Amino acid sequence: MSTLLEILILAAGKGTRMRSDLPKVLHKLAGKPLLRHVTDTARTMGASQTCVVYGFGGEAVPQAMADDKLTFVLQAEQHGTGHAVQQALPVLADDSVTLVLYGDVPLTRAATLQPLVTAAQAGKLGLLTVTLADPTGYGRIVRVDGQVTRIVEHKDADDAERAIREVNTGILAVPTARLKRWIGRLKNDNAQGEYYLTDIIAMAVADGVAVETHQPAHDWEVLGVNSKAQLAELERIHQGEIARALLDAGVTLADPARIDVRGTLTCGRDVSIDVNCVFEGRVELGDGVHIGANCVLRNVRIAAATKLDAFTLIDDAQIGEANKIGPFSRIRPGTKLARDVHVGNFVEIKNSQIDDGSKINHLSYVGDTTMGKKVNIGAGTITCNYDGVNKHRTVIEDEVFVGSDTQLVAPVTVGRGATLGAGTTLTKDAPAGELTLSRAKQLTIPGWQRPVKQKKEA
DSSP states (O other): OOOOEEEEEEEOOOOGGGOSSSOGGGSEETTEEHHHHHHHHHHHTTOSEEEEEEOTTTTHHHHHTGGGOOEEEEOSSOOOHHHHHHHHGGGSOTTSEEEEEETTOTTOOHHHHHHHHHHHHTTSEEEEEEEOSOOTTSOEEEEETTEEEEEEOGGGOOHHHHTOOEEEEEEEEEEHHHHHHHHTTOOOOSTTOOOOGGGHHHHHHHTTOOEEEEOOSSGGGGOOOOSHHHHHHHHHHHHHHHHHHHHHTTOEESOTTSEEEEEEEEEOTTOEEOTTEEEEEEEEEOTTOEEOTTOEEEEEEEOTTOEEOTTOEEEEEEEOTTOEEOSSOEEOTTOEEOSSOEEEETOEEESOEEOTTOEEEESOEEESEEEOTTOEEOTTOEEEOBOSSOBOOEEEOTTOEEOSSOEEESSEEEOTTOEEOTTOEEOSOBOTTSEEOOOOOOOOOTTOOOOOOOOOOO
């Protein structure tokens, strides 16, 4: 039999209970669409082709997944899972095996699916089933002498069949040539008036094709999303699994129930993470990094021994060793902090390079700036990098001291060892080693009166 694998993902449903104009499979779990979880799993299995059957939402699904190198097939009208598969048959190779997945079942692991593929490659039908305490609503697996004979949907089942707790997940693998033959024989004489893919089980039995079943290690692997409540439930399950993996890797989590990873989080030794932190995109934390409460990190690399205090936001930046950042700091894209840099409360840094030992401790904005070593930036300092049309760069050389409430109007350079007096508005380069300041003459105006609030006329 062929070892060529093609994966077919059914993703055409409207998801009425989601109460949203967004196609159900594009709702996000852990920061990425449900469908992308499934396609990511498909990619790890080495499929020669991954085909997505879409419908509701028009071109929204192909557009959202355009970068995934997928084959898309439109199911203009939805008449059941069998009808959905039928739409994709022309693009599937006869000499392959087809693994059928669902775009709203995001957490099935490749290790769970591989035995189904192996069964199909041996000429069998591989079927994923699960045993539930409450099987209400699911198609039941009907067996005779231990062998699967058919699947009966809940609405079509009698009382004896509804007592069966082993249920169909809808996930199966089958030789494609046989799939094409069986799909052509489907009928819609059932309570829903739909073409059920699961009816091919009885056809396989009738044709003498063995049905080999496997069950997932965890029930949550086959949970689907049909409502916002179910989406939230699956989010917590998924985040719980991520938290357990982090704990097993030696990460200290103040509360495993209060962490959200919406991408990939890689941690070194002795990393600690306080509550309510969010990690988006690709985040790397070096040895001994401490993340305070309520921090948000997106596409960040943080080197060893750096400490983030509470409510720090870092986006698309590189943070060196032994830095101290926060609380209430915002580090924006394009920023690189070297070693032993201090960034304090209510400081914003954007597209800037800050060298070793420099300090920006209070209430400052540093944008489009190259800053040297051991610079001290006083409270209330800003770099005025935007002239209304273009961005300009500020250069602050080593060991500069900038007094409080200073504005540096770019483009401007402050020479090594210079001092800028408090309240300076710098519009020209400041020479190295000198004190530069710009202040209006202090005046006292005798007899000046504060304005008095006028009474409103009735």
